[in-house]
Amino acid sequence: MLKGFGAKLKALFGMNTFDEKYFETLEDFLIEGDLGAKLAMDISDEVRKQAKSTKPKTQQDLQLLVKSLLSDKVSTFDPSLDDDALxxxxxxxxxxxxxxxxxxxxxxxxxxxxxxxxxxxxxxxxxxxxxxxxxxxxxxxxxxxxxxxxxxxxxxxxxxxxxxxxxxxxxxxxxxxxxxxxxxxxxxxxxxxxxxxxxxxxxxxxxxxxxxxxxxxxxxxxxxxxxxxxxxxxxxxxxxxxxxxxxxxxxxxxxxxxxxxxxxxxxxxxxxxxxxxxxxxxxxxxxxxxx
Structure with a gap:
């Protein structure tokens, strides 16, 4: 599931050089993964901002940051049924x-x-x-x-x-x-x-x-x-x-x-x-x- 896309992000997050090319590549990867241009830009900008201010120490820090930015855009639906109603x-x-x-x-x-x-x-x-x-x-x-x-x-x-x-x-x-x-x-x-x-x-x-x-x-x-x-x-x-x-x-x-x-x-x-x-x-x- 999503192995190619997830693997690309993982490899990118493993780099510690936060230059402009890094964030452009991140944006391109997110667009490739069908997040859409606007959302990809928003996430890339936020990662850029946080990378400069909080200085993520590990690859996982960056992955968790992107996960948190996406989290409120995805939700689940409880498919349970009532016992006493059609x-x-x-x-x-x-x-x-x-x-x-x-x-x-x-x-x-x-x-x-x-x-x-x-x-x-x-x-x-x-x-x-x-x-x-x-x-x-x-x-x-x-x-x-x-x-x-x-x-x-x-x-x-x-x-x-x-x-x-x-x-x-x-x-x-x-x-x-x-x-x-x-x-x-x-x-x-x-x-x-x-x-x-x-x-x-x-x-x-x-x-x-x-x-x-x-x-x-x-x-x-x-x-x-x-x-x-x-x-x-x-x-x-x-x-x-x-x-x-x-x-x-x-x-x-x-x-x-x-x-x-x-x-x-x-x-x-x-x-x-x-x-x-x-x-x-x-x-x-x-x-x-x-x-």
């Missing part, structure tokens, strides 16, 4: 990010906590998406609510909530259409689902919207977060391909610009490869504190 997770994301597989991983994650999980196949735009979710449901011994290809996604969500409430289930994971909409169509479709969820008595505490992002996409991930956040206020991100994360700075940018926390990371192909996001681990790797 919760709805709306899972969003463009095609190809691993959204449906992530839903299956989350289903098993909560099943292992003793929760009754229902899958809602509201990506009715693609017949393959419904079939794929059904395969996961069978493997996980998990209930699924679906309709035929081309059905109204809102109708699927309505049926799923009605069914889960009747059976006193704990969590509904809603798969949504992953094609990249224009903003107006996205807003219209998600607003309709949003109204249906709230209309079935699911309050804000028990209704969360997660955007699945491929960790390796960098700036594209920022664009996706901006688009979906405009359409429906996002509660948190879920990161796929986290084990090969190469564009970690983009996550810092999303946190700084949109104030969206991170809930889960996917680290492999099996159902068990999903974990709550560890902020310290992420930042340590980003600045080269871990190998």
């Amino acid at each position: 919760t709805v997770f709306l899972i969003l994301g463009v095609n190809g990010v691993g959204k449906t597989t992530t839903i299956a991983k989350l289903a098993q994650y909560y099943q292992k906590q003793g929760k009754q999980v229902l899958l809602a196949a509201a990506d009715t735009f693609r017949a393959a998406a419904i079939d794929q979710l059904e395969v996961h449901a069978t493997r996980l011994d998990c209930r699924i609510v679906k309709q035929k290809h081309g059905s109204d996604p809102g109708s699927v969500v309505y049926d799923a909530i009605t069914s889960a409430q009747a059976r006193k289930e704990d969590l509904i994971l809603v798969d949504t259409a992953g094609r990249m909409h224009n903003k107006e169509n996205l807003l219209r479709e998600l607003s309709k689902i949003d109204k249906i969820v709230k209309g079935r008595g699911i309050d804000a505490v028990h209704y969360k919207k997660f955007l699945v992002i491929d960790s390796t996409t960098g700036q594209n991930g920022i664009s996706q977060a901006e688009l979906f956040n405009q359409a429906v206020s996002l509660d948190a991100l879920i990161l796929t391909k986290y084990d090969s994360l190469a564009k970690g700075g983009a996550l810092v940018q999303i946190g700084e610009k949109l104030h969206i926390p991170i809930a889960f990371v996917g680290t492999g192909e099996t159902y068990r490869d999903v974990h709550p996001f560890d902020k310290d681990e992420f930042l340590d790797t980003l600045v080269g504190l871990t190998d």
Whole structure:
């Protein structure tokens, strides 16, 4: 994870010559790591200032300084569920990010906590998406609510909530259409689902919207977060391909610009490869504190 970027920073921090070239190189490295030009400049300027005044004694002092400057721009989201109320997770994301597989991983994650999980196949735009979710449901011994290809996604969500409430289930994971909409169509479709969820008595505490992002996409991930956040206020991100994360700075940018926390990371192909996001681990790797 971020080995190339973190290793570069680590090597740079190991130099004790704080000349202008040093800080220009630091800024370049931070931009390379997808922190964006403004944030990279701000951090480089602050490191320059502190290097002159406090005279960091070790490489680790510099790494910890950069970590502290980034820390308030990255936050975590607690994905725990109430014991006595139905919760709805709306899972969003463009095609190809691993959204449906992530839903299956989350289903098993909560099943292992003793929760009754229902899958809602509201990506009715693609017949393959419904079939794929059904395969996961069978493997996980998990209930699924679906309709035929081309059905109204809102109708699927309505049926799923009605069914889960009747059976006193704990969590509904809603798969949504992953094609990249224009903003107006996205807003219209998600607003309709949003109204249906709230209309079935699911309050804000028990209704969360997660955007699945491929960790390796960098700036594209920022664009996706901006688009979906405009359409429906996002509660948190879920990161796929986290084990090969190469564009970690983009996550810092999303946190700084949109104030969206991170809930889960996917680290492999099996159902068990999903974990709550560890902020310290992420930042340590980003600045080269871990190998």
